[in-house]
Amino acid sequence: MDVQGAVVRGQGQPFELATLQLDEPRPDEVRVKITASGVCHTDAIVRDQVYPTPLPAVLGHEGAGIVEAVGSDVDFVAVGDHVVLGFNHCGVCRLCRRGRPAYCEYLYERNFGGTRPDGSVAFSEDGKAVSSHFFGQSSFASHVNAARNSVVKVPDEVPLELLGPLGCGFGTGAGAILNSFGVRPGDTVAVFGSGAVGSAAIMAAAAVGAGAIVAVDLIDSRLEVATELGATHTVNSKTDDLAAAVADITGGIGLDFALDCTGIPAVTRQAADSLGKLGTAGLVGAPPFGAEASFEIGESLMKGWRFQTIIEGDAIPQDFIPRMIGLWRQGRFPLEKLVKSFPIADINEAFDASARGEVIKPILTF
Structure with a gap:
């Protein structure tokens, strides 16, 4: 399917909106229609290749949205569920099994490698590969095929436009x-x-x-x-x-x-x-x-x-994101005081405003 995504084509270059092709979700993936995505310093340093990720790429790792399709191996969310996307991890290495997924043996590959574990990508542009699965999601796109371990179900009544940063910046x-x-x-x-x-x-x-x-x-x-x-x-x-x-x-x-x-x-x-x-x-x-x-x-x-x-704050996303939502509901985690929304078309201005210190947490909306 055709989707809109913000692509970094080269080191330090601005984000460019493009029409991309998104493939079908794999059995262990969830297709999510992104409602909003936070802008994080990590996106900026990867854009600038301080942390190398193959380019061109769709970055973004604080996504929140609504499930549109569910892979056959995924049984904890259904179409229509609201979700927040966190970091990716393998779930089976010794540290994941100890409940320490932030130190997964494959953390770099699963979050910065630009591909699925089998080397495939979810995005293409005119038949050419575009790096995907940044933090298991690449949420600077209107739709993503998110890795199962990046997906956290959240209550429908909580405002999705606020929640994406719980997956990384606020959670950290x-x-x-x-x-x-x-x-x-x-x-x-x-x-x-x-x-x-x-x-x-x-x-x-x-x-x-x-x-x-x-x-x-x-x-x-x-x-x-x-x-x-x-x-x-x-x-x-x-x-x-x-x-x-x-x-x-x-x-x-x-x-x-x-x-x-x-x-x-x-x-x-x-x-x-x-x-x-x-x-x-x-x-x-x-x-x-x-x-x-x-x-x-x-x-x-x-x-x-x-x-x-x-x-990642030594967190297990499926446990810690709901805990933070609970604090927000109690008035003890007032996210709304920190955010400013930008349409995805203004993504470069959102990054600039953050770099200038004018906005604490920009959030891109689709």
Whole structure:
């Protein structure tokens, strides 16, 4: 069938709307009519080939939509169901079987490889292959054949136009707080970078009653939003003394948790330096392959602190996406404060607005 998709044809090139041909869903796939798809920093760095994916490609990995067809091996959704699309994983490797699908042995191939496991693609253009199945979905298209393990059924009454980012950006930030860190009431938390991922982390920390929630950013407008989301303190690290602020907030003992959402090595170091004894620093930002961060290990030896890299918020999408929807229904995860919708025709403007810091989470609508 003919579908509309936004195609990246070369490294760093703008997205181009095109008419593509979508093949039939395989037995382990679900055809979804996309209602909306979030725009994520990961899409931008793959467009720019910081993380290589074969081009030309249809990217997009925060899709939400309505099921139009179901493969013969899929029995948990039916035509007409509302779904959110998350990351893909094999489901059978040792780490998937341990309930850790974000660390699937085949995570890169299943999410960035540009094909199905058998090497086929779902999209073509005038008979030429176009990379598909980005994160098992490639949701910058009006219709997709999504991998079974990327599909999460959601209640019909919840607004689909808000939900796509739960599959990656919002899920990563919230999951880092709730799953990876296991933040408890009264814990002290700093979030470095208050974009979409960081904002979700702040909301999650507020939802569990963290004692101090410190938002760190360079953009005052984002820090203002962070306060609305539950941050108890804000630090503009361009103009404020971060170390002094953390010492003041924590009474000199340092933080329990520090989450770097930027992927900038210098910021990762700042996050680690802000910890108190037995604190944990986590990295969810996406630095380029080969990036390194340095840490002080002499005096730090007495602190027993930990550093943790975190993928997809250590979440199982089929479990965690409904949990976040539950928090939203309770008013404790106000997604609507972070999003701005753009028609798919304005996809490049949506990316530019995000890069300029004007929009925390752009959502493309079809």
